[in-house]
Amino acid sequence: MGDSAYPASWYAATRDAGADRPPLAVRIEADVAIVGGGFAGLHAARLLARQGRQVALVERHRIAWGASGRNGGFVGPGFAERSGALIDKLGLEHARQLYGQSQRGVAIVREAIDELGRRDIRKGALLMGVGKLSVSRTDQGPGFADRTRALAAALGATFEPWDTARVRALLATPRYHQAIHDPLSFHIHPLNFALALAADIEARGGSIHEQTEATDLSREGSVWRLRTHRGEITAPHIVLAGNADLGRVQQQVARAVLPVATYVAVTEKIGPKLAEAIRWSGAISDTRRAGDYYRVIDDDRLLWGGRITTDTREPPRLRGMMRNDILSVYPQLGDIRIAYAWSGIMGYAPHKMPQVGEIEPGLWVCAAFGGHGLAQTAAGADAVAAGILGDDARWRLFAPFGTRWAGGPFGRAATQIVYWHLQARDWWDEKRQARNAETLRT
Numbered sequence: 001m002g003d004s005a006y007p008a009s010w011y012a013a014t015r016d017a018g019a020d021r022p023p024l025a026v027r028i029e030a031d032v033a034i035v036g037g038g039f040a041g042l043h044a045a046r047l048l049a050r051q052g053r054q055v056a057l058v059e060r061h062r063i064a065w066g067a068s069g070r071n072g073g074f075v076g077p078g079f080a081e082r083s084g085a086l087i088d089k090l091g092l093e094h095a096r097q098l099y100g101q102s103q104r105g106v107a108i109v110r111e112a113i114d115e116l117g118r119r120d121i122r123k124g125a126l127l128m129g130v131g132k133l134s135v136s137r138t139d140q141g142p143g144f145a146d147r148t149r150a151l152a153a154a155l156g157a158t159f160e161p162w163d164t165a166r167v168r169a170l171l172a173t174p175r176y177h178q179a180i181h182d183p184l185s186f187h188i189h190p191l192n193f194a195l196a197l198a199a200d201i202e203a204r205g206g207s208i209h210e211q212t213e214a215t216d217l218s219r220e221g222s223v224w225r226l227r228t229h230r231g232e233i234t235a236p237h238i239v240l241a242g243n244a245d246l247g248r249v250q251q252q253v254a255r256a257v258l259p260v261a262t263y264v265a266v267t268e269k270i271g272p273k274l275a276e277a278i279r280w281s282g283a284i285s286d287t288r289r290a291g292d293y294y295r296v297i298d299d300d301r302l303l304w305g306g307r308i309t310t311d312t313r314e315p316p317r318l319r320g321m322m323r324n325d326i327l328s329v330y331p332q333l334g335d336i337r338i339a340y341a342w343s344g345i346m347g348y349a350p351h352k353m354p355q356v357g358e359i360e361p362g363l364w365v366c367a368a369f370g371g372h373g374l375a376q377t378a379a380g381a382d383a384v385a386a387g388i389l390g391d392d393a394r395w396r397l398f399a400p401f402g403t404r405w406a407g408g409p410f411g412r413a414a415t416q417i418v419y420w421h422l423q424a425r426d427w428w429d430e431k432r433q434a435r436n437a438e439t440l441r442t
């Protein structure tokens with residue numbers, strides 16, 4: 001079992017007050033038992049509870065203790081795998097429907113925030129800013145705008161191209177060229193959103209048990225028996241939403257998700273020079289594989305995320321690394337100080353798509369959302385909930401992406417080599433373009 005304190009982060013420091021939930025210490029029955037109290041498990045529980053199902057959720061640590069309580073907070077459509085690759089693999093119509101399901105995930109998050117009565121803090125602690133820019137660090141050339149519009153039209157997406165001048169008018173750095181602007185995206189305080197979802201599940205009669213690890217699962221006739229250290233739940237349906245750390249409860253799913261670390265830092269208050277450097281209240285990320293993602297929070301603090309590695313240990317010099325990353329884009333910020341820095345673990349499948357669906361009768365999986373999980377967990381949970389309620393059309397969209405073994409330590413090593421290769425390619429493209437531009441100027 002885990003500890004009861006949230007790891008130190010700006011989110012933990014600004015979280016809504018709430019009592020610990022006691023571990024499960026008895027036998028209970030439910031319609032659906034859910035393993036994992038991140039967004040995948042919480043959305044599944046809430047969507048099913050809204051339809052009158054009795055849900056019971058177990059979480060090894062605390063609600064949103066994992067990636068869901070530590071992320072960048074960007075909510076937007078699409079998946080970790082790029083849309084172009086999905087069109088190549090599945091054909092346009094299938095890729096379009098998957099994209100549509102991710103848009104449904106965005107809508108579920110937006111509607112939940114409204115329904116939970118948190119509109120009063122739209123500009124405060126829960127919903128923080130609107131729109132997202134995906135900026136390119138290399139010049140995408142004259143065909144960029146047409147290509148972007150054509151892809152958006154093909155997918156039924158709302159994103160649009162911005163030229164370099166428009167980007168640099170808002171983001172004072174020569175590092176950036178064109179951008180894709182998505183007005184549908186927004187950013188939130190993820191930990192407070194998760195806590196609000198949990199409270200709503202309980203208000204609808206669901207039970208949530210923190211400090212409760214699911215350790216064993218077996219099928220007995222028409223029901224599943226889910227065991228924890230001191231209790232058990234019997235239910236006709238189980239949802240495995242344990243992301244990259246499911247443990248021994250179901251080895252096939254646990255082995256199919258590769259843990260990948262990424263980092264976030266929040267600065268001390270920076271003052272007016274932050275607004276001179278970043279004149280945009282939405283979210284920003286760059287399009288490199290291990291790119292930066294950031295946003296202005298709390299008026300004049302910068303929340304900055306970046307880097308990916310399969311080494312899940314937190315680096316000792318994390319604050320210095322994140323500070324250098326910020327200053328490499330915005331050196332004019334000068335003497336900034338990092339107030340919080342933390343790591344989080346994303347769960348990736350080898351195909352970079354989520355694992356969503358029924359893997360045995362009554363046994364559902366909703367995991368591996370990678371670095372794109374805030375809307376996608378809602379999309380996956382919606383598909384799983386619909387399946388449990390008898391409509392399997394939505395989860396079958398994800399059927400081409402199964403629970404294939406992610407390779408254990410060998411998979412980690414191979415993935416790290418691929419990341420290094422992609423990072424080196426990003427670095428080389430940027431350098432080559434800068435050198436060409438220099439040659440043209442001289």
Ligand SMILES: Cc1cc2nc3c(=O)[nH]c(=O)nc-3n(C[C@H](O)[C@H](O)[C@H](O)COP(=O)(O)OP(=O)(O)OC[C@H]3O[C@@H](n4cnc5c(N)ncnc54)[C@H](O)[C@@H]3O)c2cc1C
Nearest residue numbers: 036038039040060066068071072074214242243344373374
């Ligand atoms: C630093 C960081 C930044 C990110 N930024 C963004 C972003 O800006 N936008 C975005 O869309 N996505 C982002 N992501 C990805 C996103 O946070 C995740 O994809 C999403 O939160 C995954 O939700 P989840 O419920 O699947 O997993 P998690 O949030 O990891 O939840 C899984 C939970 O299951 C519990 N659990 C596991 N096994 C068991 C068991 N056997 N018994 C009981 N409990 C168990 C764990 O303790 C954990 O709390 C980021 C991720 C990280 C780490």
